[in-house]
Amino acid sequence: MINIPKGTKDVLPQYSHEWQFVESHMRSLAHRFGFKEIRTPTFEHTELFMRGVGDSTDIVDKEMYTFNDKGNRSLSLRPEGTAGVARSYIENNLADLGLPVKMYYIGPAFRYERPQSGRLREHHQFGAELYGSPTPYADAQVISMASMLLDEFSLPDITLNINSIGCPKCRPLFNKAVRKYFEQHIESMCEICKERLVKNPLRILDCKVPSCAEISKNAPAPSDYLCEECSSHQQKLIDILTASKIPFKFNRHIVRGLDYYTKTVFEFVTSSIGAQGTVCGGGRYDNLTTSLGGKPTPAVGFGMGIERLLMMLENAKINITAPPRLDIFLAQVNSKSANFAFELAVTLRKHGLSVDTDLMDRSLKAQLKSANKVNAKFIIILGEEEISSNQIKLRDMQNGTETPLTMEQLRTLTFEQW
Ligand code: ATP
């Protein structure tokens, strides 16, 4: 037998309505904020992620699924959504749509990580990207969108952490201070962080190895090195969030794991789903388009992990939604009635009803049992008599009541009348 690859999951038919519910909520929320959906390919040129996300970040350096195709091009399964959207924004001149350009996506991301609860090799993200606006109101808008979504699911125990990691003007000062600090602790750091110290010392601040995390606690914080522009941007954002009653904590230690961030970074974290508690991460990335060869364009966005969100809903025992039910099961008694049922089902489905018939050659008793099992709302038994008299009984499966209808009445039932 061939098993599912490690770190991936099937969404089984008995659970897919949960995904559909969460996704449709995301779409409706994005619409309320004026964001339109963008769909980009699942794989891109490897170069895009090396330049866009950064080749010394964990996700590009260690976690990416990279392969050569038959034309010997190096391609990678997307490890995140932002770089592909940026590529598309530049390539399709989306700025022509009028700024700001506000987009969202829902789709898979692939990372070669050690699978564990809340950490998969294929996971799914709901992401939002806002292009063209440098104002902190844009940061606040995307933060408000993520916050409202989590709020509307009534999820308990979520904290929004925000911080600023500065810009190319002030970051070098901070980088230098970080390097100097960790050089003093090099003996107690993990092997990967020793490498990071040379390539990209900021990444050490994101290391989850306990000894490194311990050292990081006293490391310099970016907020101590912000230039005038970055610090007033941060203050303004704090004022907007406070005035709009969006609860947050200023957390001087978060830096996020991707290279493209500038100024604002934020995370929504929870303790309700174990160690992998970051459900959403985002920030501003004003230099992403230029690093991909496009015009300078300020941008801000977030990525939210759908599996982690579903885990939170499950752990909080939030009743997402009942699976959609079959409206009518048409039971048949012989081959003549089977033909009749088949044709009637076609008509009723055209009217928008969800209808099924027996495809298993079951006895009438077994058909009624299976209608019960699929939780049909109503059943109709199409016996000889019903067919010849054009008179049927619509039986409510919940309370057993029967409503007589002529075949004509049944055939003209519409979904709205239902
Ligand atoms: P983490 O710190 O947990 O590794 P990250 O900083 O790598 O997260 P992002 O790159 O910001 O995560 O991705 C956005 C969101 O996608 C995360 O907040 C998380 O909810 C989800 N996510 C990221 N990696 C995985 C994964 N391997 N499995 C499941 N969900 C993930």
Ligand code: MG
């Ligand atoms: Mg990660």
